Amino acid sequence: AQTVTQSQPEMSVQEAETVTLSCTYDTSESDYYLFWYKQPPSRQMILVIRQEAYKQQNATENRFSVNFQKAAKSFSLKISDSQLGDAAMYFCAYRSPPNSGYALNFGKGTSLLVTP
């Protein structure tokens, strides 16, 4: 089974600064997909960004970007110009192969605190 590891239970960043959340994963697949989800206190799961493993270019979505290192099996999330509304739990997720229904394997999450 694929495993996803987020080694930072908590992170803190000042408003307007940049923060990077780490994620590593283990897989024997060559083609796969990776996601970052945000979970604010409302509990709603919100997709932040996605990455296809066959694409060498790192995905970006406005202030959010990833550093995808396929050989190292690393998929970190960078948040630039942090805002108070970015405070949330962030989950890294790996999409499993067809024989597991394309379900998501989640890391344990990183709690991000944003200070004024």
Added chain:
Amino acid sequence: NAGVTQTPKFQVLKTGQSMTLQCAQDMNHNSMYWYRQDPGMGLRLIYYSASEGTTDKGEVPNGYNVSRLNKREFSLRLESAAPSQTSVYFCASSPAGGQNIYEQYFGPGTRLTVT
């Protein structure tokens, strides 16, 4: 367009009671999923349904049953609730898999407490 809806939002059960969590999606998605979220554990897959008429076990299926009633609805049943099933339950849906990077859309979650 409501997306993925779940009922109820909160529930308290006594040990041994049974209940069904309801989930429905209005996006015409093929695949549906049930996850549970425990503190410090992230989300873990309980059951999934790749298409109407099929269901399969995930990582933590013990103590649960599911029904894919039709393409829209996917319910999760606890036959005899145990305190270890105290958790937040999320339903999710997705158009399909394959070469398209379809995201999963999540419902708002159900907080279940078993005393």
